[in-house]
Amino acid sequence: MGRKNGKQSDCLTIFAFDLDEVRDGQSTEFQTETHKSARLAELGFNVIQHQIHTSAESAIAYFQQIAQTRDALPIWIDGVVMKVDDIAKQRELGITAGRPKGQVAWKFDSSGVETVLEGVVVSGGHTGGLYPTAELRPVEIGGTTVSNASLANYDEIQRLDVAIGDSVWVVKANDIIPKIIRVTDRPPTRQLIPVPTACPFCGGEVGRRRITGGGEGVIIECRNAECPKKSTGKINRWISSLDILGIGDVVLESMIERFDLADAADLYTLHTRAVELADMVINVDKDLRLGEKRATSILSAIEATRALALSRFLGSLGLDHLGKRRVELMIKAAGGALDTLADWRSAKLRDPAIAILAGVPNIGVSIQDGIDAMGPVIDKMLMNAVIVQDVSSGGISAESEILTKTVCISGKLLSGKKKADYEASLREAEFALVDDVSKGLTYLVLADPASSSSKAEKAQKLGIPIISEDELIELCRSMVTAAAASQPTA
Ligand SMILES: [Zn+2]
Structure with missing residues (x-):
């Protein structure tokens, strides 16, 4: 349970449900499950009140009894979990959508x-969605x-x-998230809720879109690609x-919505x-899912x-004045000061002497401002186990890292082109063409990325991304443009 600064956490009580004991x-x-609960209690844990039932009827009767008496319980509960007592049988029943079939949660009707x-205030989602949030006269549920x-x-x-001023009926959906379900009174002084005609965060144009996850319906969204509220x-x-392949615009938007991605660190x-x-x-509309193959390849x-x-x-943080090439040049010029x-x-x-040494006399401060502003994202990257290889410690200089990027093209390509036809454009994109799949290979190109060749x-097995010929062409193109874009301009 979330607690800010551990405040009042000494008042919390924990109930244990599961045990993985190693002796x-x-x-x-x-x-x-009965044995497990008994062992948990023996170990000194609180276990929630439970009963064994041998028929569905008596289990349902127990559920109804709890539903009627739950207000008298010392804790707030939103339902009853029914478990198959025999754990081997539970396992046999398997799992659907990540949930064990042998354990079912029955929720009470929300009162x-x-x-x-x-x-009503507008809150902004990570893909630009503008969501109305109701401000209520405080009430206890x-x-x-x-x-x-x-x-x-x-x-x-x-x-x-x-509308604003209406009396409304509020329930906790699944007894957790409060939700307005109906209006009980519409006084004449009520004021209509304004629908945003511009993004309240950036002033950008808004449009309507059917959403793909977390509920049904049409949302209003900000259409400004540079909106500060968006993580897209x-x-x-x-x-x-x-060049992380496989994440096009549609997939990215779905990922941001589904996993609530705030930034690249996520x-x-x-x-x-x-x-x-x-x-x-x-x-x-087509109930189309990403699928295991594409998910594996994206991951x-x-x-x-x-x-x-x-x-x-x-160079990939998207900071002004700071592409990969610029960083490399600065590292080299600074002679160890920026390793x-x-x-x-x-x-x-911020030190003019260092900025001059690094070849950025006029923009050193603004580069530093950009990096400092990105501090929380950088911290989150490191916390999420992204490894940044320093020039000195990793022994991997920026330059040698680029030269060791390799591509292997295998089998007949759909276009009829030969491997050699790609050699020049790959070299331009700073990839070396190799014949074999081995550890460290950057991409394997196959006519059919779903093939099961050796x-x-x-x-x-090695976790090397497999890409199609189209993706290879895209890769060459994007690498060349990215390199051009990160050439120093100042
Ligand atoms: Zn906006």
Whole structure:
């Protein structure tokens, strides 16, 4: 349970539900949930009240009994969990959508309270969605005071015919998130809720779009790509700078919505959520999901950028005046003063002598401002286990890192082109063409990336991204433009 600064955490009580006990190096296999609970209690944990039922009827009766008496319990609960007592049988039943079939949560019908809608504020989502949030006259529901509630979207406001000043009925959806479900009184003084005609965060143009995740409906969104509320642009710059393939605009928007990605650092938490990523809806009308293959390939492309040379790391943050090439030149010119991430973060560039040495006499301060402003994102990257290879410690200089990027093209290409036809453009994009799949290979190109050839299998084992010929062409093109864009201009 979230607590700010651990405040009042001494008042919290923990109930234990599951136990993975190791005795003498051996994991204990519990035969039943009853055994497990008994052991938890024996170890001194609080366990929640539970009962064994041998028929569905008596289990349902127990659920109804709890539903009627739950207000008298010392804790707020939102339902009852039914578990198959025999743990081996539970396992046999398997898992759907990440949830064990042998354990089912039954939720109580939400009860609600009446209050007054005092105002509506707009909050901004990471893909530019503008969401109305209701400000309520504070009211107590189920032991907590509620002062705002979700209104989902502007269509919902119309559907409910709700306006400021109305009396509304509020429930906790799933007993957790407060939600207005109906209007109980519409006084004559009510004021209509304005629908945004411009983005309240950047003044940009707004449009309507059907959303792909987390509820149904049409949302109003900001259409300005550079809106400061959006993470789309920021993450896109990182992805294209590091040529992480497989994440087009549609997939990126779905990922940001589904996983609430605030910035590029959040990409490095996705490896633990492969199943959810594969299950992610990318086209709501066609109920099209990303699928396991594309999810795996996206995740390995992200993982391939987990360890980055200092110049690629800094040069991909999307800072003004700071492309990869510029960072490399500055590192070289500074002669050791800018060899580590710590150097770049220690305000050195505010020193005119260092700025002159690094070849940026006029923009040292603004580069430093940019890096400092990016501090929280850099910290989050490091916390999410992104490794920045300093020039001195890693022994990997910015330059040699670029030269060791390799591509292997295998089999007949769909276009009929030969490997050699790509050699020149690959070299221009600073990739070397190699014949074999081995550890450290940057990309394997296959006519059919879904093929199961021996090279494909080997690449999969090594976590090397497999790309199509189209993606290869795109790669050559984007690398050349990126290199041109990061040439010094000042
Ligand atoms: Zn905006």
